[in-house]
Amino acid sequence: MTRSMTGYGKAETVAADGKYTVEVRSVNHRYGEVTVKLPRQFLSLEGDIRRRVSERFKRGKIDIFIQFEPAAGGSVQPVANIPLAIAYHEAFSQVRQAIGSNDPVPLSLVLSQKDVLGTQEEAATLESQAAELGTVLSAALDRFGEMRIKEGEQLAKEISSRISLVSGLVERVASRAPAAVAANGERLRERIARLLGDLQVDEVRLAQEVAILADRMEITEELVRLRSHFKQFDSTMALDEPVGRKLDFLLQEMNREVNTIGSKANDAEIAATVVELKSELEKVREQVQNIE
Secondary structure, X not given: OOOEOOEEEEEEEEEOOEEEEXXXXXXXXXXXXXXXXXXXXXXXXXXXXXXXXXXXXXXXXXXXXXXXEEOOOOOEXXXXXXXXXXXXXXXXXXXXXXOOOOOOOOHHHHHOXXXXXXXXXXXXXXXXXXXXXXXXXXXXXXXHHXXXXXXXXXXXXXXXXXXXXXXXXXXXXXHHHHHHHHHHHHHHHHXXXXXXXXXXXXHHHHHHHHHHHHHHOOXXXXXXXXXXXXHHHHHHHOOOOOOHHHHHHHHHHHHHHHHHHHHHHOOHHHHHHHHHHHHHHHHHHHHHOOEO
């Protein structure tokens, strides 16, 4: 199954403590790179989030955006620091006794001291938050993965179509090769005849030269390897795993064989077909850059 490296997925849920939103998006990248942006209270979960994403998606620059909106109302509550309040009361009492005052220590005085009264977030524990966030993350990754598969299927169709076109061009070269060798041999005969004029042509030596020329123009091995690469390409595309790098390697090998054919052929028709081949292979390579 071919998967694209580009995709987008989003999921959200409203829990008792607030609203969780996760967005996942990715672009092409030679390797796998995961970036996570999340609220401070979730920083301890970042490593686990990276691991979960990396286990499912091997290539692409993947950005994870996590937002949390606390529930409205009841998000904070007053908190009394009892030990601190007692300490302040005892300190004031000691001062009262030291100065010989009989006035009681007012409660308002104790409560007005710094940190005696405060507030704290009425949030769920990190464990329950992690569970909520994990559920939303899974949903977003599922949708993200579905989009990558859908785009990958479309890419696979386009690539297969172009590979079929490339294969047809290779067969055009294969069918032209014998005629190209014969044409070059005939041109060699004519050239030698013009140079020798009325002198007798050494047919044995000429046959040797034609044989050497034909050997230099021999492209059978390159054609065989190209056909093998096409088969490998098709079978690799069908694998249910990341195949982008393997496909890119096979395209490099195809280009190498096509370049060799172009340097050997010495034929205008084959040369023109080689230009078409290189152009189509480059288009395939551009599309393969999008595959995981």
